[in-house]
Amino acid sequence: MPAGGTARASSANNKRGKPPVLTEDQIVDAALEVIRTEGLEALSMRRLSRELGRSAMAAYWYVEDKQQLLNLVAKKMLAEVPLPDPESGTWDERLRKVVAAIDAKLREHPGIAEILLQRMLSTDRRLMNGVFEILISAGFEGPETFLTYAMIHTYLFGRYQVVLHADEVPDEEQVDNLEDAVATQLPHLERLRGRDFFSYGVDTIIAGLQARLDAKANA
Amino acid sequence: MPAGGTARASSANNKRGKPPVLTEDQIVDAALEVIRTEGLEALSMRRLSRELGRSAMAAYWYVEDKQQLLNLVAKKMLAEVPLPDPESGTWDERLRKVVAAIDAKLREHPGIAEILLQRMLSTDRRLMNGVFEILISAGFEGPETFLTYAMIHTYLFGRYQVVLHADEVPDEEQVDNLEDAVATQLPHLERLRGRDFFSYGVDTIIAGLQARLDAKANA
DNA sequence: ACCTGAACACCGTTCAAGT
DNA sequence: ACCTGAACACCGTTCAAGT
Numbered sequence: 001m002p003a004g005g006t007a008r009a010s011s012a013n014n015k016r017g018k019p020p021v022l023t024e025d026q027i028v029d030a031a032l033e034v035i036r037t038e039g040l041e042a043l044s045m046r047r048l049s050r051e052l053g054r055s056a057m058a059a060y061w062y063v064e065d066k067q068q069l070l071n072l073v074a075k076k077m078l079a080e081v082p083l084p085d086p087e088s089g090t091w092d093e094r095l096r097k098v099v100a101a102i103d104a105k106l107r108e109h110p111g112i113a114e115i116l117l118q119r120m121l122s123t124d125r126r127l128m129n130g131v132f133e134i135l136i137s138a139g140f141e142g143p144e145t146f147l148t149y150a151m152i153h154t155y156l157f158g159r160y161q162v163v164l165h166a167d168e169v170p171d172e173e174q175v176d177n178l179e180d181a182v183a184t185q186l187p188h189l190e191r192l193r194g195r196d197f198f199s200y201g202v203d204t205i206i207a208g209l210q211a212r213l214d215a216k217a218n219a
Numbered sequence: 220m221p222a223g224g225t226a227r228a229s230s231a232n233n234k235r236g237k238p239p240v241l242t243e244d245q246i247v248d249a250a251l252e253v254i255r256t257e258g259l260e261a262l263s264m265r266r267l268s269r270e271l272g273r274s275a276m277a278a279y280w281y282v283e284d285k286q287q288l289l290n291l292v293a294k295k296m297l298a299e300v301p302l303p304d305p306e307s308g309t310w311d312e313r314l315r316k317v318v319a320a321i322d323a324k325l326r327e328h329p330g331i332a333e334i335l336l337q338r339m340l341s342t343d344r345r346l347m348n349g350v351f352e353i354l355i356s357a358g359f360e361g362p363e364t365f366l367t368y369a370m371i372h373t374y375l376f377g378r379y380q381v382v383l384h385a386d387e388v389p390d391e392e393q394v395d396n397l398e399d400a401v402a403t404q405l406p407h408l409e410r411l412r413g414r415d416f417f418s419y420g421v422d423t424i425i426a427g428l429q430a431r432l433d434a435k436a437n438a
Numbered sequence: 439a440c441c442t443g444a445a446c447a448c449c450g451t452t453c454a455a456g457t
Numbered sequence: 458a459c460c461t462g463a464a465c466a467c468c469g470t471t472c473a474a475g476t
Binding site (some may be wrong): 181 | 336367
């Protein structure tokens with residue numbers, strides 16, 4: 001049972017001109033690249049090994065299983081997300097900044113959102129702490145902090161799973177149903193971009209959280 | 220290319236004591252049952268065929284591919300969700316009712332949430348219309364209606380993807396990090412149930428939406 | 439009309455073996 | 458220490474064939 005720590009390779013091997021050897025970093029980067037260019041569903045352990053020019057099982061010396069690889073991939077991405085300065089504005093301004101920074105990274109690697117959605121706690125601890133500090137500074141206490149964090153998490157990463165399949169959008173023939181409330185609104189849908197959905201949702205969540213804080217203050 | 224319409228079988232076959240034949244309904248029910256008892260990841264086309272006592276390809280006569288089967292499964296579940304009477308209360312009371320009714324069904328078949336999260340438009344049209352009508356009656360207009368619908372959709376179905384893996388929750392040794400904002404809040408997490416996360420999120424979203432409506436009214 | 443069987447091109451992972 | 462190769466138990470789907 002190998003693959004315990006984070007730095008596995010290069011500890012004692014390339015001290016004397018040995019052939020180049022894989023590193024965990026190379027493996028994670030190769031995985032990220034496959035996800036970036038072809039999506040998460042294209043990433044298989046066998047595909048990854050082809051990318052690395054090794055046999056199918058090579059990566060298993062560095063990683064216990066596929067789930068652990070996905071953990072590492074998600075953590076690596078989140079590690080690059082900057083945290084706003086704690087003094088840099090009101091709690092909601094700072095929350096908007098982190099959330100926008102995470103979203104920017106997700107736009108580069110949309111497949112990662114699916115991994116992260118399922119892992120609320122095993123994410124980058126630095127980032128999670130940053131968000132918790134923002135929420136606590138806003139005035140959330142006790143269980144509320146987790147409830148709020150979970151809600152933001154769900155929306156932020158869940159959003160990327162909601163895809164509009166082209167064949168779902170009905171065409172002209174459906175417009176005849178004037179009784180259909182959805183049909184009457186459909187023309188608006190074409191003008192909406194992912195960005196619109198994102199900022200509308202974030203703004204609404206923050207407005208709702210502010211209402212909670214206000215209600216607490218008047219009690 | 221068979222499997223065009225919804226009612227495929229039993230139109231002309233069991234009129235004269237022929238051997239019993241599969242129906243789309245049986246197939247969808249068998250799929251629902253597998254999802255209910257073992258989760259979505261346990262449902263494969265081959266597993267389904269075993270459940271039906273047929274060969275691996277039997278279901279393909281009724282369904283074009285696995286995606287279409289999942290569409291049918293999701294629609295069947297949503298078709299059972301009751302819509303509240305349009306006169307039965309304020310918009311937010313009615314919205315809470317639909318959303319709670321959907322959540323009740325999801326608790327029976329948690330795997331379905333994953334299917335639905337990815338299909339915002341190809342859901343039960345009756346239900347989607349019901350929600351749209353509630354939103355329009357609340358005062359949302361134009362693109363706002365879609366933005367609001369999408370937000371509710373994302374939270375409602377995304378929530379079921381957020382699972383707390385037992386091995387993620389750190390134990391006593393992490394409590395030493397008193398600097399760690401997350402660690403200080405961890406004791407609260409154990410007392411929280413799925414229900415708490417659900418109602419906290421729904422309440423916050425509704426509060427945020429109400430704030431939007433209020434802002435519109437004062438303009 | 440309804441279903442079977444074989445086949446293809448994949449998966450993740452175990453385990454023994456090679457260098 | 459680091460990796461290969463074969464094998465196992467799976468997938469979804471195509472396509473020809475059976476009744």
